[in-house]
Amino acid sequence: MADGTLVERLRQYLRGLSPEARALLMTELERGLLRGEDVAGAELVLQELRRDARETARPKRPGNLARLFFQPLEPFLVDDTATHSHPGRIARVVLEPMWEWICRDLMPGEAKAVTEQVARAFEDGDAQRAEELARAFQDRVATRMEEALAAASADEKARRRISGQIGTPRALDDVRAILTVIKSRHTLARFGAQLPSHIKTLDDSNIDAVKAIIEAPTSGGPVLFVPVLVMTMGRLAAPWQLVRLATRAAGTDNATRIAETPYAVTVDIVLAEIQRLISELKAELRSGQGLAVGALLKSIHDSARGLRAEINFSHESPWARALAALRTQVSDLLKGEIETLPARVRRLLRPRPIKEIAPNSTLDETDVSDTEAQIAFVNTCRAYAGELALSELTTRTWTDLEHYLDPATAALVENLRVSGESDRPFRQSQLDAAVRFCRKVFGEDYAALLLKARNVAAAAERKAAKG
Incomplete structure (x- = not known):
């Protein structure tokens, strides 16, 4: 497990490099991995380089209040389309329409007033005051979100109106996911503070300790079980290793037995992540730049191999069929380029x-x-x-x-x-x-x-x- 301060210093160093230097570093690390070289920290560096490339490419969220409001969601955000469902995760692209809904339809007057108050606090150099205003606003928005969801569950017309106002493909699900995190942000922050900041390998040396943190009463119980698993995956150098919690809980690698445990959802989380990586690979191939193709292929390969190594899938298993379909997607995607x-x-x-x-x-x-x-x-x-x-x-x-x-x-x-x-x-x-x-x-x-x-x-x- 790496020290959190060192990981943050690494991130700051990489962000300070020029785009050309980051591209060259990514290429050289990929070549080393392909040659079988065991470069210390290579996986972490590649992961950070890819994340930084995605963040550089997308526009920043406008407004100090919006940034503070969505800050607790950061561990759960995923760079993917709004149509793709990720257990416990929120597509980053839904934040802008969600913020517009809050400011335009949910509580327009208060949103405008607090936005101005937060801006003045920052102008005065009082960041603490800005954060206090944002936290109070989060609590009031959470209350209004709960009221909106209750109205939608009782009235089909209200459900259609809210969905139309937000405009995302899974609008009500997006609201529920954001509401869960906003309401539980303090609990999730405490959980994150207990969890190691970076886990190079989830194995016998640490898996029981990590599992104990997940299952502790202070971690939020069943309501937050999936979010804390997602946070755990975010700390793993190899995200697919999350499924090792499932085999540990079941005491076996048998897929049927694993499916009977609460940790079965880890398999769904990892399968969704593989699908996201495949979508990212497709976009990378279309861009013609190809800087991250090697790293993406390695991540997809390692994830698929890891799943098959950790879990004994039966041919009839839905998980086995899902994994086979993902492998076919990759094959079809690369076939034309190769042939x-x-x-x-x-x-x-x-x-x-x-x-x-x-x-x-x-x-x-x-x-x-x-x-x-x-x-x-x-x-x-x-x-x-x-x-x-x-x-x-x-x-x-x-x-x-x-x-x-x-x-x-x-x-x-x-x-x-x-x-x-x-x-x-x-x-x-x-x-x-x-x-x-x-x-x-x-x-x-x-x-x-x-x-x-x-x-x-x-x-x-x-x-x-x-x-």
Whole structure:
């Protein structure tokens, strides 16, 4: 377990780095993990880098009062769509429409007055006064939320009106989730203070102590059981290890026995988190940046493998079917990226007759860089192929690539050696691309030999031109 002060200092240090430095650090850590290097704290650093990237990308919530009001929700916020249900968690995107509902419909006059009072307190440098105003406002909002939910449960028209005012897909569920946290914020804060700030591994050395904290009367009992589990997962370096509480409580890894315990919900929490990671992976692939793809694949792989290792799922189990569906999602998501690689490499490196080459043209650098990145991506997929149902596809694709590149490079060297003045730049750019691709596929030694052959061929061509 890491000391909370050290973890916070790490977060502050990472946030102080430039975006370029954070991207480079993430890339190097991912490469180290793929090589099997045991870098101390790598998982924590990658987790913080990904979290910081998401926070940098999204707009900040406006208003000091809104920030203070939603502060207790921070451990339960999840970056996902408002339609995806996470046990005990709240989609961050619902906060803005929820705040608008509070200020516009629930208690507009008071919200405006307190907003102005909090702003004045901050202007006067009295942060404590601002927090006191916000806490009192939280209590009054909680009371009004309870009244609104009671009206909605008794009247279908009221239920539709509130849902329409908030406008989120699961509006009343969102209200209930926020209300639970706001009402219990002091209890949850005490629980968080007792829990270790970072748990590198949840195992026999600490699991009973963590379980005792969760089950203590001061932790809120059944009403707050799911929220405290979510808070616990937030402290884990490997969130999937939350299910170890379930196997501990059941005294077995049998899925049927686990399903009979209150801790069965930990499996649902972890499955929902895997689904969120898959959605994040999909968005990352669409963005074309690919900075976090390796870390996301590793998280998904480790979570799926961890679930299967910790729990003996039967084929008929709903959990087993849900996990299989998630693995299929990943496979389908990555399939297109993997299958198109050999054809893309062939298109770039295909030996061409001189009539197909425009004088003094070269390969498009962006196309070459994208293909090089795609090779690295497929290689990353190979590392996690077994657990993500990609073994056959990645093996076939990589073998196809190896069988094409080895003979193709010899032809490219010969074409450069006999090239003329007009086609020389293009053939040289093809061979330069081949060196970069072979470095990813065969390693540095092979690429160095190919580069030497390229230089010899270029020298021979220059000598022939002078003769």
